[in-house]
Amino acid sequence: MQPKLSFEWLHACSGCEIALLNGGEQLLDLLGQVEIVHFPLLMDHKYGGQRGEGAPLSLPQADIGLVSGGVAHEEHLLVLQEMRKQCRTLIALGTCATYGGIPAMRNEWSTADTLRTVFTAGTSDTDPIRPPAPAFLDRVYSIDEKIKVDVSLPGCPPQPQLIGAVIKALINKETFQLPQKSVCETCPTIREGERKMAPVQRFLHNADYDCDQPLSEMRCLLEQGLVCMGPVTAGGCGGKDTPLCLRARVPCRGCYGPVRPGGNQLLDMMNALASNGIDYRAIVDRKSLLRFSGAHGLLKPARKK
Amino acid sequence: MNREQKIIAFCCNWCSYAAADLAGISRLQYPGSIRIIRVMCSGMVHPEMVLHALEQGAAGVMILGCHLGECHYIKGNEMALARSEVIADTLEDLGYASEQFQLTWISSAEPERLVEAFRNMSGRLAVLQSEQPVDRVPEG
Numbered sequence: 287m288q289p290k291l292s293f294e295w296l297h298a299c300s301g302c303e304i305a306l307l308n309g310g311e312q313l314l315d316l317l318g319q320v321e322i323v324h325f326p327l328l329m330d331h332k333y334g335g336q337r338g339e340g341a342p343l344s345l346p347q348a349d350i351g352l353v354s355g356g357v358a359h360e361e362h363l364l365v366l367q368e369m370r371k372q373c374r375t376l377i378a379l380g381t382c383a384t385y386g387g388i389p390a391m392r393n394e395w396s397t398a399d400t401l402r403t404v405f406t407a408g409t410s411d412t413d414p415i416r417p418p419a420p421a422f423l424d425r426v427y428s429i430d431e432k433i434k435v436d437v438s439l440p441g442c443p444p445q446p447q448l449i450g451a452v453i454k455a456l457i458n459k460e461t462f463q464l465p466q467k468s469v470c471e472t473c474p475t476i477r478e479g480e481r482k483m484a485p486v487q488r489f490l491h492n493a494d495y496d497c498d499q500p501l502s503e504m505r506c507l508l509e510q511g512l513v514c515m516g517p518v519t520a521g522g523c524g525g526k527d528t529p530l531c532l533r534a535r536v537p538c539r540g541c542y543g544p545v546r547p548g549g550n551q552l553l554d555m556m557n558a559l560a561s562n563g564i565d566y567r568a569i570v571d572r573k574s575l576l577r578f579s580g581a582h583g584l585l586k587p588a589r590k591k
Numbered sequence: 592m593n594r595e596q597k598i599i600a601f602c603c604n605w606c607s608y609a610a611a612d613l614a615g616i617s618r619l620q621y622p623g624s625i626r627i628i629r630v631m632c633s634g635m636v637h638p639e640m641v642l643h644a645l646e647q648g649a650a651g652v653m654i655l656g657c658h659l660g661e662c663h664y665i666k667g668n669e670m671a672l673a674r675s676e677v678i679a680d681t682l683e684d685l686g687y688a689s690e691q692f693q694l695t696w697i698s699s700a701e702p703e704r705l706v707e708a709f710r711n712m713s714g715r716l717a718v719l720q721s722e723q724p725v726d727r728v729p730e731g
Contacts, residue, residue: 550639552684556677557638561670566677573684583646586686589723 298355386581484511607655609699634667
């Protein structure tokens with residue numbers, strides 16, 4: 287019998303689902319190897335059963351469960367707990383699920399502030415989120431803060447080949463080792479050393495390069511003075527090849543989250559700059575370095591003074 | 592004094608830990624909230640260790656090293672100095688107060704200075720705690 291696959295989304299954008307579908311021929315192989323029982327992006331499936339017999343919430347059992355997106359309100363939490371109950375192996379897919387991702391940027395403000403500035407600004411509606419709309423949690427959580435996760439696969443979105451390889455390993459009951467190196471490990475640009483570094487600034491002007499030359503002839507973007515989060519970001523976006531943003535000669539944005547789980551991209555980046563004698567204060571919007579990893583309590587509202 | 596309050600003090604092996612040793616031998620009194628962790632050099636204290644201590648509930652973190660120019664490893668304390676500004680600034684970004692962190696230079700012959708630094712830190716944190724709002728009540 288084919289293993290069953292369930293793919294749920296929470297506070298997500300469907301990019302991770304698209305990444306799975308974007309796998310090319312590997313997707314055809316995969317479709318022949320699993321039976322998809324629940325996949326809201328692809329197929330209609332009522333959360334309470336087709337005739338409401340499982341109301342309010344029942345999801346089918348599955349061998350492999352994929353969850354994209356973080357947990358922002360009570361319904362996300364209920365769906366996530368049901369997924370955990372029904373799935374033998376649960377994969378946190380994408381940076382939102384593993385580190386909070388872009389939605390967790392709201393952790394920089396309190397939920398009350400978010401409701402006021404985002405949901406009531408410009409309307410006369412003072413209570414825009416009321417039942418039956420699910421209530422917001424106090425912040426956006428990654429899913430491993432709420433339930434036990436078996437495999438964490440970050441990325442915004444994760445590389446399709448990596449998703450395919452992980453699912454295939456699970457089907458064949460093999461172990462799978464995720465890459466645990468930084469983006470810089472697979473970046474071919476030229477590093478000349480700390481002494482020749484330019485002051486850092488945001489990516490407001492283009493990098494300096496010759497477009498006829500390959501990437502291996504371009505100077506490291508961080509050394510050119512552009513804020514590149516490669517040193518503090520987990521690699522893997524380009525598979526074994528050049529990281530994706532670097533292929534476009536654009537600095538790394540940090541979408542794979544910290545190199546080690548539990549790392550803090552903001553603190554690590556500031557530390558890396560300061561240890562190399564670079565003026566880290568040149569980065570005025572420092573907090574945005576946690577744009578992909580604001581869950582786990584890393585982004586917090588500022589202290590009241 | 593708040594008995595719950597804990598202050599983690601990373602003392603370098605060569606100067607400030609020796610000073611703490613001497614403070615003990617000299618029977619100098621300092622607040623009981625201090626928890627000393629001996630490290631080989633102030634420069635080895637990664638900012639994440641400071642953040643980790645605060646996340647685990649420490650009221651404050653101190654890094655104590657040799658005076659500049661007297662580092663056993665020649666430039667370790669300069670590294671600590673470069674990092675300390677980052678730590679202070681980033682703590683504010685991460686929702687802590689920069690006052691919760693302190694970097695101080697203590698030579699092995701300055702136990703009084705060490706005790707003074709401990710007292711100052713403890714006092715500062717007590718003030719900070721009394722100023723802190725009890726609960727984050729959304730305004731408006």
